[in-house]
Amino acid sequence: MFSAQTTDYRANLGGMTIAVCPGSYDPVTAGHMDVIERCTRFFDEVHVVVAVNAAKTPMFSERTRVEAIRHALDGDGFAQVKVASTDGLITDYCRRVGATVIVKGLRQNGDYEAELGMALVNRKLANIETLFLPADPVLEHISSSIVKDVARHGGDITGMVPDGVAPMLMEIIKEEKSRS
Helix, strand or coil, rough: CCCCCCCCCCCCCCCCCCCEEEECCCCCHHHHHHHHHHHHHCCCCEEEEEEEECCCCCCCHHHHHHHHHHHHHCCCCCCCCEECCCCCCCCCCCCCHCCCCEEEEECCCCCHHHHHHHHHHHHHCCCCCCEEEEECCCCCCHHHHHHHHHCCCCCCCCCCECCHHHHHHHHHHHHHHHHH
């Protein structure tokens, strides 16, 4: 029989619920947008947070990633979504804004194994639970890496990214090619 320990790990769903959707968003994809939209159905406030990782070299600058997400969210239905960035621990960001849950989208490509370790660390660090949302089967093949690869090779990324992202991506690829 299960017995409750002294630490209560249940998310506090009384009052306002705030969720954080962290990611590199390099670039934001249709799959990311699907997870963000679905989060708005469950939480009073959703923070989409560009997580800056000094160990990675993103294609888009931090500022550009934040602006691309804001532009993609410009419209009805996203009034409770806030977009920000952080170069610290995501749990510190969660504490600052009063978030009780981190939301991560999962594809069938092994995302669970990678995300589970982070979820357990986040729970240990800040008593913040992680909610995994399965990707929409229509979008689960899309990743930022695949989008960049397809675009670099001249493929059509229509429908893989929000409308405003494709021209930004093509401009960066054009600049990369001119430098080489």
